[in-house]
Amino acid sequence: MSRRFSIVCCFLILLTLAPPALARVVWRRSLEPWSLLRSKRINSEKAPPDIEGGRIYAVSSRGRYLEIDALSGKRLVKARIKYRASSGLLVEEGRVYFGSQSGELVCLDSDNGEVLWTYPLKVIDISPPAVFGDLLIFQTGIDEMTAINKASGEWVWTYQHPSLNDISIMGISAPMVDKQFVYIGTADGYLLALHGEDGRLVWKKQVFTQGNFRDIDGGLAQDETTIFACDFYGEVVAVSKKTGEKYWSYQVGGLAGPMVEGDLVYVAGRDGRVVALDKNTGLKLWDTVIFEPETFTPMKRLLTPTLYKQWLLVPNLQGMIFLLDPQSGKLEKTKYALKPTSIPVQTWGDGAYLYGNKGIIYKLRY
Numbered sequence: 001m002s003r004r005f006s007i008v009c010c011f012l013i014l015l016t017l018a019p020p021a022l023a024r025v026v027w028r029r030s031l032e033p034w035s036l037l038r039s040k041r042i043n044s045e046k047a048p049p050d051i052e053g054g055r056i057y058a059v060s061s062r063g064r065y066l067e068i069d070a071l072s073g074k075r076l077v078k079a080r081i082k083y084r085a086s087s088g089l090l091v092e093e094g095r096v097y098f099g100s101q102s103g104e105l106v107c108l109d110s111d112n113g114e115v116l117w118t119y120p121l122k123v124i125d126i127s128p129p130a131v132f133g134d135l136l137i138f139q140t141g142i143d144e145m146t147a148i149n150k151a152s153g154e155w156v157w158t159y160q161h162p163s164l165n166d167i168s169i170m171g172i173s174a175p176m177v178d179k180q181f182v183y184i185g186t187a188d189g190y191l192l193a194l195h196g197e198d199g200r201l202v203w204k205k206q207v208f209t210q211g212n213f214r215d216i217d218g219g220l221a222q223d224e225t226t227i228f229a230c231d232f233y234g235e236v237v238a239v240s241k242k243t244g245e246k247y248w249s250y251q252v253g254g255l256a257g258p259m260v261e262g263d264l265v266y267v268a269g270r271d272g273r274v275v276a277l278d279k280n281t282g283l284k285l286w287d288t289v290i291f292e293p294e295t296f297t298p299m300k301r302l303l304t305p306t307l308y309k310q311w312l313l314v315p316n317l318q319g320m321i322f323l324l325d326p327q328s329g330k331l332e333k334t335k336y337a338l339k340p341t342s343i344p345v346q347t348w349g350d351g352a353y354l355y356g357n358k359g360i361i362y363k364l365r366y
Contacts, residue, residue: 185216218257
């Protein structure tokens, strides 16, 4: 038996014995030409792409628009535009919506990147938008909720949540909608329900009251009757969609939003642990420590969990992705560490997609 043949056999055996949690990079695509001058922290990408119909749509912080085939990574559309993205994208019915660094809500034609309309804003901080019928609804960094016509960009209504004197990080949680109402979390710990068609207030409750930092920074989650939200201080709550009444609360939370699947709520805490709770009672199913308190640093902060195949994927700011069993919480850390990111993993088909701070989209397969 030749030496080369022996090496090949050993390699195949190692592949067979390799743990299933080992990630493989299927492809990676950069929104911008690679440069040593691009800092990991300065001008980093903070606008998550959107995946719709097997296509990935992205706008960089330097004004490049890309449409990419999610399966193969092939660039389908590439265009240079005058607007630089500062908020997450929303793609619907052939249009791409996002907030710009110069203070506009921008609408593009997804086929070619042509600007269809812009809407001027008072500030540059804007949440990812949500669609309610013919309206596009978003929140700004001053806790102002605005609805505009998604076809024309014309103003329809605005609701201003009164600012309080509490210390705040100015969270801009994305709106969440159902058939009747729009639900929004504010920078001072309030949850609001508004009539989607005209912005009239249905109810308003301060669901977070502990500590100085009560920001609802992460996205909200919902089922048929309940809203789930986390605040920066470290608490998750479940409240009634009809009245805003608090059903239960649990001491875990942070900048990441909760995720609901089946009868469980998954939360990645700012203290380095991931917790699964019964969504009806708030009782803990499991609590997995990713980072011990003595080793935890802000740069190791966990992002919102995502379900992928048989795993719960939990990334962190360093670009590491942790795989947990959704039912038991058993942890198996990936052996592959990507570049730093501030955006949760997205999934489509057989792939898990991560967006690095330098504008590189990775397709991973486990």
